[in-house]
Amino acid sequence: MSNIIYIGYEFTVTPLQPGVEILIAELGYAGFESFVENDYGVTAYIQKEEWQEAILEDVQILNSEEFKIDYSFSEIEQTNWNAEWEKNFNPIVVDDICAVRAPFHNKFDTEYDIIIEPKMSFGTGHHETTHMMIQHILKNEFTNKSVLDMGCGTGVLAILAKMKGAKTVDAVDYDNWCYINSLENVERNNCKDINVIEGDAAVLKGKKYDVIIANINRNILLQDMQTYISCLNENGMLFLSGFYNDDIPVIQAECEKYMLKYNEKLERNQWVALKFLN
Numbered sequence: 001m002s003n004i005i006y007i008g009y010e011f012t013v014t015p016l017q018p019g020v021e022i023l024i025a026e027l028g029y030a031g032f033e034s035f036v037e038n039d040y041g042v043t044a045y046i047q048k049e050e051w052q053e054a055i056l057e058d059v060q061i062l063n064s065e066e067f068k069i070d071y072s073f074s075e076i077e078q079t080n081w082n083a084e085w086e087k088n089f090n091p092i093v094v095d096d097i098c099a100v101r102a103p104f105h106n107k108f109d110t111e112y113d114i115i116i117e118p119k120m121s122f123g124t125g126h127h128e129t130t131h132m133m134i135q136h137i138l139k140n141e142f143t144n145k146s147v148l149d150m151g152c153g154t155g156v157l158a159i160l161a162k163m164k165g166a167k168t169v170d171a172v173d174y175d176n177w178c179y180i181n182s183l184e185n186v187e188r189n190n191c192k193d194i195n196v197i198e199g200d201a202a203v204l205k206g207k208k209y210d211v212i213i214a215n216i217n218r219n220i221l222l223q224d225m226q227t228y229i230s231c232l233n234e235n236g237m238l239f240l241s242g243f244y245n246d247d248i249p250v251i252q253a254e255c256e257k258y259m260l261k262y263n264e265k266l267e268r269n270q271w272v273a274l275k276f277l278n
Contacts, residue, residue, distance in 0.1 A: 005048040006076040013041040014068040018244060025217045026059045033177050094134045100156060112163050115188050116154050129241040132266040132273035133157050133215050136239050142166045148209040151216040155182030162191045174200045201227040211237045218243040222254055229258040232278045241273035248272060
């Protein structure tokens with residue numbers, strides 16, 4: 001990727017949450033392909049060839065009176081992104097059962113060992129939502145299940161589902177960078193039969209799953225919930241994350257509208273991951 005030039009936007013957001021979450025979602029729709037959250041907001045990247053002066057025109061949160069958002073942008077010098085990640089990516093171990101590490105880390109003595117080259121995709125296991133989704137997968141039965149990982153990022157959740165014995169796994173992400181990165185990570189973990197798909201909820205038409213994992217954000221979850229539930233088999237499990245404790249009532253109401261039953265909640269630093277049963 002060394003020949004690609006990026007434009008980097010530095011956003012300062014007050015209040016930080018849910019401002020950053022909403023901003024990232026809207027920037028993603030505007031064409032930004034990767035984000036790095038920090039203590040004051042978020043840095044967002046877009047390829048220079050995809051950039052235009054009016055790129056932020058439809059980012060509605062910038063006009064909201066609820067948030068104060070300042071930003072600056074500049075062209076990013078040629079960067080070896082993998083080297084940047086190597087400097088900042090530390091391995092994690094979830095519940096002493098599952099390790100998520102990069103290829104340059106030593107192997108852990110855990111039941112599940114997942115190797116991720118994150119590049120600029122989401123889902124290294126470090127974010128609270130990914131961590132909790134890993135916990136959900138570890139606690140539940142996946143043997144011979146058909147599984148959907150919606151918004152797969154690096155593919156880490158799809159890979160763990162397959163390691164847990166899933167019969168078939170579809171990993172879907174609309175972001176081209178995530179799609180390519182998931183393909184690489186699936187092969188890296190010898191899970192080559194995971195079906196990685198580039199697209200949004202529209203690609204799910206006619207598909208059915210025993211388990212659906214969707215770690216995205218509140219707005220997209222609410223927008224696409226009907227599609228997810230239409231794809232969920234009888235007695236299926238739906239795992240949702242990417243939102244806060246305060247968002248539970250609206251997420252739960254949407255699920256219960258389609259007769260799903262609330263089953264379990266995990267929480268880390270106000271982020272939550274919910275389990276529903278069909």
